[in-house]
Amino acid sequence: MSAPLTIPRWADVVLVPLVSVAxxxxxxxxxxxxxxxxxxxxxxxxxxxxxxxxxxxxxxxFYATNFIFTGLAVAVAFHAGLFNIGGEGQATLxxxxxxxxxxxxxxxxxFLLIPVGILAAAAFGAAWAFVPGYLQARRGSHIVITTIMFxxxxxxxxxxxxxxxxxxxxxxxxxxxxxPEASHVPALHEFLGLFxxxxxxxxxxxxxxxxxxxxxxxxxxxxxxxxGFAIRTVGAxxxxxxxAGISATRVxxxxxxxxxxxxxxxxxxxxxxxxxxxxxxxxxxxGFIGIAVALMGRAHPVGIVFxxxxxxxxxxxxxxxxxxxxxxxxxxxxxxxxxxxLFAGALDGLFRRLVAGALTRRPRAVEA
Amino acid sequence: MNPxxxxxxxxxxxxxxxxxRAVDLRVERGTIxxxxxxxxxxxxxxxxxxYGFYEADSGEIRVNGEPVRIRSSADxxxxxxxxxxxxxxxxxxxxxxxxxxxxxxxxxLLARGTARVRAELRRLSDDYGLVIDxxxxxxxxxxxLQQRVEIIKALYRGADIxxxxxxxxxxxxxxxxxxxxxxRALRAQxxxxxxxxxxxxxxMAITDRVSVMRRGEMVAHLNTASTSPPELAEAMVGRxxxxxxxxxxxxxxxPLLEVEGLSVADMLGVFRxxxxxxxxxxxxxVGIAGVAGNGQSELLEAIAGMRxxxxxxxxxxxxxxxxEDRDPHELRRRGLLHVPEDRLRMGLVPQFEAFExxxxxxxDDPAFARGPLLDxxxxxxxxxAKMEKYDVRPPSPRLKTSLFSGGNQxxxxxxxxxERGPKVLLIGQPTRGVDIGAIEFIHRRLVELxxxxxxxxxxxxxxxxxxxxxxxxxxxxxGRLTGERRPDGxxxxxxxxxxxGVEDAA
Numbered sequence: 001m002s003a004p005l006t007i008p009r010w011a012d013v014v015l016v017p018l019v020s021v022a023x024x025x026x027x028x029x030x031x032x033x034x035x036x037x038x039x040x041x042x043x044x045x046x047x048x049x050x051x052x053x054x055x056x057x058x059x060x061x062f063y064a065t066n067f068i069f070t071g072l073a074v075a076v077a078f079h080a081g082l083f084n085i086g087g088e089g090q091a092t093l094x095x096x097x098x099x100x101x102x103x104x105x106x107x108x109x110x111f112l113l114i115p116v117g118i119l120a121a122a123a124f125g126a127a128w129a130f131v132p133g134y135l136q137a138r139r140g141s142h143i144v145i146t147t148i149m150f151x152x153x154x155x156x157x158x159x160x161x162x163x164x165x166x167x168x169x170x171x172x173x174x175x176x177x178x179x180p181e182a183s184h185v186p187a188l189h190e191f192l193g194l195f196x197x198x199x200x201x202x203x204x205x206x207x208x209x210x211x212x213x214x215x216x217x218x219x220x221x222x223x224x225x226x227x228g229f230a231i232r233t234v235g236a237x238x239x240x241x242x243x244a245g246i247s248a249t250r251v252x253x254x255x256x257x258x259x260x261x262x263x264x265x266x267x268x269x270x271x272x273x274x275x276x277x278x279x280x281x282x283x284x285x286x287g288f289i290g291i292a293v294a295l296m297g298r299a300h301p302v303g304i305v306f307x308x309x310x311x312x313x314x315x316x317x318x319x320x321x322x323x324x325x326x327x328x329x330x331x332x333x334x335x336x337x338x339x340x341x342l343f344a345g346a347l348d349g350l351f352r353r354l355v356a357g358a359l360t361r362r363p364r365a366v367e368a
Numbered sequence: 369m370n371p372x373x374x375x376x377x378x379x380x381x382x383x384x385x386x387x388x389r390a391v392d393l394r395v396e397r398g399t400i401x402x403x404x405x406x407x408x409x410x411x412x413x414x415x416x417x418x419y420g421f422y423e424a425d426s427g428e429i430r431v432n433g434e435p436v437r438i439r440s441s442a443d444x445x446x447x448x449x450x451x452x453x454x455x456x457x458x459x460x461x462x463x464x465x466x467x468x469x470x471x472x473x474x475x476x477l478l479a480r481g482t483a484r485v486r487a488e489l490r491r492l493s494d495d496y497g498l499v500i501d502x503x504x505x506x507x508x509x510x511x512x513l514q515q516r517v518e519i520i521k522a523l524y525r526g527a528d529i530x531x532x533x534x535x536x537x538x539x540x541x542x543x544x545x546x547x548x549x550x551x552r553a554l555r556a557q558x559x560x561x562x563x564x565x566x567x568x569x570x571x572m573a574i575t576d577r578v579s580v581m582r583r584g585e586m587v588a589h590l591n592t593a594s595t596s597p598p599e600l601a602e603a604m605v606g607r608x609x610x611x612x613x614x615x616x617x618x619x620x621x622x623p624l625l626e627v628e629g630l631s632v633a634d635m636l637g638v639f640r641x642x643x644x645x646x647x648x649x650x651x652x653x654v655g656i657a658g659v660a661g662n663g664q665s666e667l668l669e670a671i672a673g674m675r676x677x678x679x680x681x682x683x684x685x686x687x688x689x690x691x692e693d694r695d696p697h698e699l700r701r702r703g704l705l706h707v708p709e710d711r712l713r714m715g716l717v718p719q720f721e722a723f724e725x726x727x728x729x730x731x732d733d734p735a736f737a738r739g740p741l742l743d744x745x746x747x748x749x750x751x752x753a754k755m756e757k758y759d760v761r762p763p764s765p766r767l768k769t770s771l772f773s774g775g776n777q778x779x780x781x782x783x784x785x786x787e788r789g790p791k792v793l794l795i796g797q798p799t800r801g802v803d804i805g806a807i808e809f810i811h812r813r814l815v816e817l818x819x820x821x822x823x824x825x826x827x828x829x830x831x832x833x834x835x836x837x838x839x840x841x842x843x844x845x846x847g848r849l850t851g852e853r854r855p856d857g858x859x860x861x862x863x864x865x866x867x868x869g870v871e872d873a874a
Contacts (some may be wrong), residue, residue, distance in 0.1 A: 008383075010423035107516045224741040226731045233728065242674055243708055245697025 020351045024343035028336040049320025050313035058068025068211040069265030070290025072218050075299035080255035081235035086147025087263040087287025089154035090125040094264025097124025099278035102179040110182030119262035129260025137249040175279035185273040188266040205273035215301035290298030372397040372560040378427035387413040389584040400561040402571040405581030406803030408773035417815045419451045420444045421530050450522025451531045460507030496553045512543030529560045540659050548574050553683030568597040605805040613836040621650030624823040625792045630680035632670040640666040642847045648823040655825045655838030663847035664827045671707040673699045705785040709796030715781040718770035725752040725769040754783035774801035791824045845869040
């Protein structure tokens with residue numbers, strides 16, 4: 001038993017994450033030292049690779065865009081007391097929605113294709129999350145179990161569809177033909193090139209702006225709207241929600257659908273912004289990292305943006321690192337990411353306690 | 369002889385809140401010492417410092433004359449201090465014996481510890497009349513017996529000084545009587561008891577000395593024999609307090625709420641309310657008396673639309689409520705408002721800022737809307753006005769709900785419901801865990817509402833409250849109405865019989 005923790009808000013949102021990230025890097029540094037590399041030069045390469053060049057920065061932000069979407073998805077469900085770990089499957093279905101829409105609606109005027117693709121991704125992602133939400137609300141099937149199963153269902157469905165239905169005729173690889181030109185979300189270097197601003201080439205595209213808009217929208221939804229009030233009430237005190245006449249069933253289903261729609265954003269960035277076709281396993285684990293991002297960002301859009309950039313740096317800088325230092329494989333990067341998740345997510349309470357202790361311990365203690 | 373406990377100039381702040389201000393306290397050995405004060409007066413903080421939950425910013429603690437430093441509950445136990453919390457710290461699925469042994473098993477093998485605890489339990493039962501079945505599962509015990517287990521735990525760990533925090537809040541009157549008997553027995557054996565309570569009659573009945581706290585300071589140390597409830601109340605609140613409800617006669621109007629043949633089943637299909645019929649008319653307070661857990665909660669929740677009705681009808685303003693109308697939201701819109709029994713579990717969201725909790729159930733109010741969004745500025749203003757009117761302290765709408773004291777939380781709920789102009793008000797345990805000044809305020813407010821023509825259905829386990837507020841009293845036992853009385857035609861004994869299920873002959 002211990003006293004309840006009350007720490008100032010600034011410490012909660014700034015200091016605690018900083019301390020946990022710093023500790024994570026310290027431990028990761030020890031691991032690096034252990035395999036015989038110099039942590040300082042590794043850190044330098046990591047930072048140089050992710051932030052040091054325009055190109056590197058572009059890739060960092062491209063990855064961050066993915067993390068923003070999946071982080072927001074986890075956060076919205078989390079506010080309703082739901083643990084949606086089906087971001088992978090929902091994004092996969094979002095990709096299917098994009099492919100079906102863009103490959104079949106090519107006759108639409110070009111300027112409509114991007115909005116249609118985004119809506120299709122959101123709708124398919126939402127639908128894939130709606131089902132577990134409905135099962136949870138109506139049948140009490142645990143959302144963690146069902147969303148995991150739906151991840152597998154999505155993978156298998158995609159293998160089937162790409163293998164038998166959607167594959168480009170004559171192609172050996174499991175991918176569709178390219179989407180119409182007009183549906184490609186402009187890369188940032190192309191877009192700025194129109195105005196005569198030259199920046200290095202990267203995968204970074206305007207989906208980043210959609211992601212940032214989604215952050216604002218989620219903030220308004222959760223903290224300023226009636227629906228958000230209902231979502232937070234159900235998440236924080238279901239009995240009070242029943243007392244207030246808020247239907248937990250409705251809120252559960254809606255929150256899951258919104259969550260799934262946000263996960264669909266990952267497909268927009270990857271497919272419409274970069275690959276320009278549907279292919280297998282494009283979600284590449286971003287959906288799972290979204291859980292860590294949301295935890296680290298305290299389920300708040302601003303926190304999620306910062307956490308996303310951090311994980312984006314780790315992805316991009318890690319790729320550079322694996323290239324420069326053969327001793328540090330991609331697996332090592334996964335280890336560093338894991339340590340980060342462990343410290344920022346799982347050990348969060350520990351750091352809160354440490355910070356609270358450091359802040360409240362005053363020199364004028366009780367005389368013994 | 370040195371006093372059992374001596375606190376000298378204890379000071380403790382939480383951020384801007386100065387919870388204890390240079391508090392002195394002397395508790396003599398072998399006495400029962402009462403500590404009274406309104407919610408938020410600093411009693412709990414002081415006891416938490418004594419028990420090692422918090423460390424004081426400055427000041428000194430002496431136990432039996434020796435200065436000690438108490439930084440954890442382990443230190444407190446070491447110093448011979450035991451605490452019985454308002455919310456029990458028991459494992460319900462373990463037996464009494466196992467609960468007592470928990471954390472003091474004495475080695476990897478349980479057999480020796482078990483034998484020792486068994487012997488000790490026998491001794492406690494001989495010395496203090498603490499009779500209990502060591503092999504009963506704690507979850508099966510009544511609340512009174514669970515509390516007894518807590519006391520035994522403290523004594524088993526060698527406590528000489530026992531702190532009890534609001535011990536009677538969860539007890540029925542006979543259980544409270546038994547507890548007091550036990551405390552007297554402990555005193556006779558030389559133990560020291562510190563009793564924190566709101567209830568002045570308990571202070572008068574059992575304590576030797578009493579200390580009064582107000583706003584973080586000790587304002588009086590009195591000998592119980594030479595004080596009186598009005599004097600204590602005045603010291604607590606800082607002004608004269610009316611302990612009696614002043615209420616004029618009023619002829620009730622038309623029936624607003626008519627319940628007929630109502631039965632309510634719980635999730636397991638067990639009937640918690642059976643065939644209950646009554647009316648609440650305009651300008652009338654109908655009180656429901658009964659020992660906690662006899663169907664009151666289910667009755668309130670069914671009328672409020674939170675629970676399905678198994679049989680029977682409910683009419684509101686003369687019209688029968690169809691199943692689809694029995695929704696909390698719809699009923700609230702029509703003017704049937706509800707102050708729930710358990711404000712933290714149901715009436716508020718502890719994690720929300722107060723102004724959000726104060727909008728619970730009313731977020732669709734156009735006054736709170738700014739386009740499709742909620743207008744936080746207006747919501748804050750709205751609560752600020754209510755806080756002033758209801759004297760909520762601190763008057764900070766943006767403070768987290770859980771940081772208000774119980775009485776102030778209750779005022780936030782009351783303000784939210786009452787200021788909406790109810791036609792019928794359902795109110796459960798209006799003054800549970802609420803301090804005297806606030807009780808007076810809440811009672812006065814309820815009588816004002818009744819005089820303004822509101823129909824009030826009051827559920828309370830405080831018999832005194834039911835008797836002083838109600839125009840009519842219904843008694844619920846085992847989910848059935850066992851009788852109806854007028855407050856001037858009954859007494860505690862009479863109601864007690866009905867509460868025990870002795871049905872009316874009439």
